[in-house]
Amino acid sequence: MSVSQLQARAQVTGAAGPAWWRRLSPASFAIAALTGLVVWVAVANLVSQGRLAAVLAAGRAELAAPLLVALVVATGICERLWPAERRPVLARGHVQDICYLGLHAVVVIPLMTLLSVGAAALIGGHARWIELRATQHWPGWLVVPLTIVAMDAANWLAHYADHRLGPLWRFHALHHSQEELSVLTSFRAHPLMHTTGFLLATVPVVALMPTRPIAPVLITSYVCIGTLQHANLRWSFGPLGRVVVSPAYHRLHHARESQAVNLGVVLTIWDVLAGRAVFPAWSAAPGRTGLAGRPVPVEQDGAAGPAMLLLAEQLIEPFQARRS
Numbered sequence: 594m595s596v597s598q599l600q601a602r603a604q605v606t607g608a609a610g611p612a613w614w615r616r617l618s619p620a621s622f623a624i625a626a627l628t629g630l631v632v633w634v635a636v637a638n639l640v641s642q643g644r645l646a647a648v649l650a651a652g653r654a655e656l657a658a659p660l661l662v663a664l665v666v667a668t669g670i671c672e673r674l675w676p677a678e679r680r681p682v683l684a685r686g687h688v689q690d691i692c693y694l695g696l697h698a699v700v701v702i703p704l705m706t707l708l709s710v711g712a713a714a715l716i717g718g719h720a721r722w723i724e725l726r727a728t729q730h731w732p733g734w735l736v737v738p739l740t741i742v743a744m745d746a747a748n749w750l751a752h753y754a755d756h757r758l759g760p761l762w763r764f765h766a767l768h769h770s771q772e773e774l775s776v777l778t779s780f781r782a783h784p785l786m787h788t789t790g791f792l793l794a795t796v797p798v799v800a801l802m803p804t805r806p807i808a809p810v811l812i813t814s815y816v817c818i819g820t821l822q823h824a825n826l827r828w829s830f831g832p833l834g835r836v837v838v839s840p841a842y843h844r845l846h847h848a849r850e851s852q853a854v855n856l857g858v859v860l861t862i863w864d865v866l867a868g869r870a871v872f873p874a875w876s877a878a879p880g881r882t883g884l885a886g887r888p889v890p891v892e893q894d895g896a897a898g899p900a901m902l903l904l905a906e907q908l909i910e911p912f913q914a915r916r917s
């Protein structure tokens with residue numbers, strides 16, 4: 594076969610479409626593999642200690658605590674009374690996020706628990722030098738708040754990375770795709786979005802509190818503040834909102850055109866230090882949320898399928914190469 598015939602065949606093969614693997618995103622599979630590794634380390638450690646069931650139950654008690662359930666219900670009532678945007682209870686965005694709440698309860702809570710254990714085992718086992726032994730003698734009232742503030746800084750950094758690094762953004766984009774923000778949007782996240790956050794947030798815990806656990810109620814309180822920020826409310830928390838992330842403050846991060854500001858999870862100070870804080874104006878109308886151009890399939894699209902089918906499409910989306 595001549596060179597020209599080979600070239601012609603190559604062109605014909607190319608015209609038939611890209612190979613199947615070209616339609617996949619290898620970076621997303623790498624993140625999935627990293628997550629699998631951390632989870633495997635956690636399960637192996639806990640099984641060898643006979644503590645797997647007990648640790649999963651403790652994680653459930655922290656991340657699905659009655660305090661958090663009460664907060665979600667109370668916020669839902671407030672959203673009906675004083676909504677930032679008025680919409681039906683069963684708006685498609687709410688129904689879709691209820692599906693994510695189910696996924697969160699069944700899959701994400703155990704995953705978060707195992708990521709936390711696995712990250713501590715990996716970082717504690719391979720980077721013991723980061724442990725600050727001197728902090729063992731510090732009083733709890735000093736070291737516990739310091740650790741939680743450092744964890745919040747690590748979560749800010751992970752969130753910043755989610756927006757700056759393409760492979761991480763592919764998983765984070767699902768959270769930003771919601772065009773009908775509500776308290777339930779806190780649970781609208783790809784399960785593989787959490788890996789970097791847990792790896793980074795474990796560093797200050799291993800460094801500052803290598804031998805002491807953080808009281809579960811503090812973790813639950815932290816999660817509660819992080820959940821309230823998606824509420825469909827215009828609350829800015831007044832003067833407290835200059836320090837703590839409010840629904841109005843976080844809504845600006847979900848703006849449709851740009852998500853470059855207000856990356857804080859609980860504290861606003863990291864945004865202020867990074868020059869990325871925009872505090873909400875009292876008189877401003879709530880802006881539109883979601884992603885311009887809808888790169889992730891969304892329920893508000895007239896062609897969207899049933900909620901559970903769409904959920905599967907949204908979860909698979911990061912593994913596909915972007916069409917653009």
Ligand SMILES: [Zn+2]
Nearest residue numbers: 752765846852
């Ligand atoms: Zn974000």
Ligand SMILES: [Zn+2]
Nearest residue numbers: 768823843847
């Ligand atoms: Zn958000």
